[in-house]
Amino acid sequence: MPCKSNDELKELVNEARKITKSGRVADYIPALGKANPNDLSIALNFPDGRCFSAGDIEKKFSLQSISKVITLALVLMDRGKEYVFERVGMEPTGDPFNSIAKLESMAPSKPLNPMINAGALAVTHMIKGESIEDRFQRLLQFVRELSGNDGIQFNQEIARSEYDTAHLNRALCYFLKQHHIIEEDVDELIDLYTKQCAIEMSCLDLARIGIVFALDGKDPQTGNQIMPAKIARICKTFMVTCGMYNASGEFAIKIGIPAKSGVAGGIMGSVPGKFGIGIFGPALDDKGNSIAGIKLLELLSKNYNLSMF
Template identity: 40%
Template sequence: MFFDRNEIDRRIRQSIVKSERAIGKGEVASYIPELLNVDSDTFALAITSTTGDTYYYGEADKEFSIQSISKILDLLAALHDNTIEEVYTKVGSEPTSYEFNSLVPITDRAANPFINAGAITTSSMIRGLDVDDKFERVLDYYKLISGSDKARLMKDIYESEMETSVRNKAIAYYLKSKGIFDENPEEVLDLYIRSCSIGSNVKDLSHFGAVLANKGYGLNETKDLIPESIVSIIVSQMASCGMYENSGRYLMDVGMPSKSGVSGAILAIVPGLCGIAVYSPRLDKTGNSVRGKELLKILSYELDLNIFVR
């Protein structure tokens, strides 16, 4: 992205217009009833550079639940509370061709921390007095790294997801039955769903991504917010596993480590350069934002963001 600010803005706006060909494609997630209440054609984009430069477009202040982007937070907290070896003896690191909420990719452990089984496992490794205390720690991590205190538990999303989380409950109990964790499955699931229900916007989410792109250092200070060793793990797992069973093709097309959520948000990272957050609720069959993927593919080309050809 070696252009002046006006040229960057022009190329971003041009990319947004090109991405409009994806408008109307895909469907809003329906298995969490409350997600059906969102405006399916909402659009927002934010890009934050590692030097703190920001670009916002669309409904950039619109709040949405981060959903599976929270898996980054679960992994971050688990790695903070445990050694790398302890975490990765309970969860794998490899991509899977199965759906994100499948029980199939669980053998002696879940395939990776970015499918539901993996994130439920990492949630079980977060320390605290009780579920409330553990969740406050996760939420505080997000507030610290995003540079905003606006993030909150979206209670309506949380309650809706808890009422319909039969598959995730089965996963939690299955993990417990295999001895992958010893904690109460109901409490572990509660923590996992609370994290999914964190409300944010693209501005704060892109700032969160920019810190990851900045090797864990704050953008306006020299303070180390996340150890570089943990950042390396998180970003590499985003690259290999962050877009569900579509991760390999997405990385070929876009070339940016990314993590999506079924709310329609995608967080993309360009190490050393920027964090990008896009929100568009219509999803493809793998649970990824249709317009979000299209826009990131276009931006990758227009701004020279593909990490494999930069």
């Protein structure tokens, strides 16, 4: 079923677009700095196959940190929660997503949760496979299954740009390697991780992934249980507690749904049992979240009483 343009969503996009000038694109990754800060789009995907959208829906963007949720789901299926959470914690952190501070002060020195960079690198390390390419292809195939789009690829320019500038992530990896959280070659892990972050899609694809999480791992189009319900619920819990970087508490109060953002400007939302949300708006606030995307979700939550709390 095609995604229909929606006048109500158009009004919300037009309203939210007014604040894009208050944000800035993530130019610390050179390839992301090329984005148009005025772009904004949204798609809503419902269990009965209906999809509504507005804005620049043809624009593609890289998942960045949104990929952390998807990789966590795959690794929980690969390894089981006991294995994963022996190596990565479950607690929110008030520190920036790329901070090394808690690793230095915690004992044992494991990342606090899978949504900060240190935790995400540890989770990516756990993807099963015989080689970097094999592991990446397994993840990419999982993304394609979740989105129902076999054409999804990764953006090589963005992956290379991130790989070349990943100095802090390399530092996190070496710290994790010192404490035996990761055991592989650091540059190989960074290669895998930057390709993971550079997986590219539209807000329509992202909304389709959002509905699978909203329905506890079930694809409403095919009826397939893509992931066990308990794993989808774990992922949604992390989305609530840690999904919006260190603005997650405020987001839970103002909007109140599981969501995950990325510094390319994407936001995936999952309204439990109801619908999936895909948003793209590359102008970011000072926490690294899409400034107009957050505004869009505030308007949606206020108009349709979305909060699960």
